[in-house]
Amino acid sequence: MHKAHPITSDDVRKIAKLANLSVLPGEVDKLAGQFSETVDVVNELNEIDTTSVPETYQVTNLVNVFRDDVVDPARVLSQQQALSQAKNTHNGFFVVPRVIDSVEDAL
Amino acid sequence: MKDLHTLTIDEVHAGYRNGDFTCTDLVRHLLNRIEKYNPKLNIFLRLNPEVLDQAARIDREIKEKGINRPLLGIPFAIKDNFLTVGIETTASSNILKGFMPQYESSVTQKLLDAGAIFLGKTNMDSFAHGSSTETSDFGPTLNPWNIEYLPGGSSGGSAAAIAAGLATAALGSETAGSIRQPAAWCGVTGFKPTYGRAGRYGCIAMASSTDSPGPIARSVYDCAKILEVIAGQDKFDATTSPKPTDKYSACSGQGSLAGMKIGLIKEYLLPEMRDDVKKLIYDSADKLSSLGAQVEEVSLMDPKYSIGVYTVIQRSEVSSNLARFDGIRFGHERDRFNDENKRRIMLGTYTLSAGYYDAYYKKALAVRTKIINEFADLYKSYDALIGAVSPGPALKVGASKDQPMFGEMQDMLLEASSVAGLTSASVPCGFVDGLPIGLQITCDQFQEMKALSIAHCFQKNTDFVKFPDLNSL
Secondary structure, eight states, X not given: OOOOOOOOHHHHHHHHXXXXXXXXXXXXXXXXXXXXXXXXXXXGXXXXXXXXXXXXXXXXXXXXXOOOSSOOGGGOOOHHHHHTTOSXXXXXXXXXXXXXXXXXXXX | OOOGGGOXXXXXXXXXXXXXXXXXXXXXXXXXXXXXXHHHHOOEEEEOTTHXXXXXXXXXXXXXXXXXXXXXXXXXXXXXXXXXXXXXXOTTOGGGTTOOOSSOOHHHHHHHHTTOEEEEXXXXXXGGOOSSSTTOTTOOOOBTTBTTBXXXXXXXXXXXXHHTTXXXXXXXXXXXXXXXXXXXXXXXXXXXXXXXXXXXXTBOOSOTTTOEEEEEESSHHHHHHHHHHHBSOBTTBTTSOOSOOOOGGGGGGOOOOTTOEEEEEGGGSOXXXXXXXXXXXXXXXXXXXXXXXEEEEEOOOOHHHHHHHHHHHHHHHHHHXXXXXXXXXXXXXXGGSOHXXXXXXXXXHXXXXXXXXXXXXXXXXXXXXXXXXXXXXXXXXOSEEEEXXXXXXXXXXXXXXXXXXXXXXXXXXXXXXXXXXXXXXXXXXXXXXXXXXXXXXXXXXXXXXXXXXXXXXXXXXXXXXXXXXXXXX
C-alpha cells in the first residue's frame, strides 16, 4: 500500500508537459490543490483488499477480436476526405510541426 | 388530438398512417418550438440544414410505400458527440468548432437506415466531461422544469429536448450516468445498454472501456424501439458483442412482475439523501411488489469506492483518448481545451504515468473486478437491482463551478453499474419541489429485455411522465 501523495506544483508542471498542455503560472497552485483533493478520494480505494484480485480491462470478456486482413472500402477515407478538416496541407499531405532538430527542454 | 410534440413513436406513425399530419408538419412544428424555446433553454447547438428537404423525401416515401422502416419520419435530437455527415460536430468543445465529420457514426447511421430524421445536435458537457452541461464551451442547457436548475449531463441537451417537447426521441451516450442522470433530472426515460451492445464507432470517446450509446425518449417502449435499431455487433467497433440482440419492443408484453425478484440497494439510500427522495424510492419498490415482484433489501459495496474506481478509469482513458487532438488532422490546437478537459487529461496522465500506474490504474481495475463479482453474486438471486438514479433532484445552475469532482459525486449511484458494463433504465418515479426524480432499474449484462420489461411494467402502472409548462419561460 502506498501512502497519500499530495500533488505538488512541480508535479503539475511536469504532467502538463507530458500531456502537451499549457498551464498558466497562476493556475498551477490551484490545480495542485484540486488534484490532491481528487487523489485523496481515490486513495480511499486502499481500504479495499485486492490481494490476488485480477484487473478487469474489458468487461464483457472479449479477447483478441480479429478481422480479416483486407481493405474494407466502407471505412477508408479518400485522401481528399482525410485532408478536408486539416488547417494546413501541402501537396496532398498534412503539414506537421517540426520535430527534428528542435530544442526540447529535458523533463 | 394530443399536441404533436408530446407524441410517442407509435403515435407519430399512427398520425402519418391516418393522414392526420405529415413528417413535414411534425418537423415544422418542432422547429417552431425550437425557435421559440431554444434561445432560453440552449438545448440545440445547431440544426440540421437539410431537415425540411429530408422530411419532404420521407413524406414521399410514406405515400409510396407506407411505413416500412421502424423509425421512419421520427424526428431525433442527437447528442453532439456523434459524428454526423453534413452537420457540424463539436462535442460541445471549441477545439472542434467548425469540424465537419468525414464519416457517420455507426449508431446514427443505423438510425438513418431505419428512417429517422435528425433535427440537430444537442448540447452536452464538453467531451462529456461532466454531469451538468456546465462544462460545455457553448453555455449550459437549462432544465425545462425550472430554468434556475441544471438538466444534468453529459447528455443534458438530449434529455432536455425530450422534456421540453423539442424532439420525439433523442440519442445520448453514457460513460457513467450520462444518459440516466439527465433523464432523471429532466423527468424523461433513458436507457443505458450493456457495454458493447451498441457500437462506439464515430462516437467521440470519453472512456473507451465504458462508453455506451443509448436512447432518451418519451417512454420505456420508445427506448426499446430505438435500442432495437442501434443494438448489435458493429464491424467497426471490435468491442461490440457478437451475442444476438432481442426484439426489445416485445418488452411491452410484460403484464405483471410475478416471479421476478428485485433487490433494493440499501447503500444507495444515502444517509445524506432527503427523506422525500427516499420515500419515492420506497414507494417505487412497493409499486414493483404490488405488480407481483418480490422486493428485498440487498447490500452492495459503499458507493464511495465506485467514485474512486470510476475517477481513475475515466481520467486515465480520457488522457489517452484526447491525446489525438493535436490540431493537425482536424480541429484546433490543444490550448482550446477548457479547464475541465485539462483537469481530466492531466489527472489521467498522472495516474497512468510511471510510478503511479500500479498504485492508481491497476488498483482501480482490481476494485472494478470486485464490483463486478459483487453484482454477479446478486444476479444469481435477483433479476434486477433498484435505487435512486441521483442523490437528489436537479441542482441549481452554477453548482458545478470549482467542483473538480462534481460529476463523480452526482453519479455515485451509477458508477458501479457503469464500470461493470451493466444495462440499466432510468424512469421517472415522482417529484420533489416540482423537480423530477428517477428510479434506476439495473440488470446484468445483456439482460436489456429484462430491464426494459420491468421498467415498462412500472411505467405503464404509474403516472410520472409529465410535461413542464413552458409558457412561463
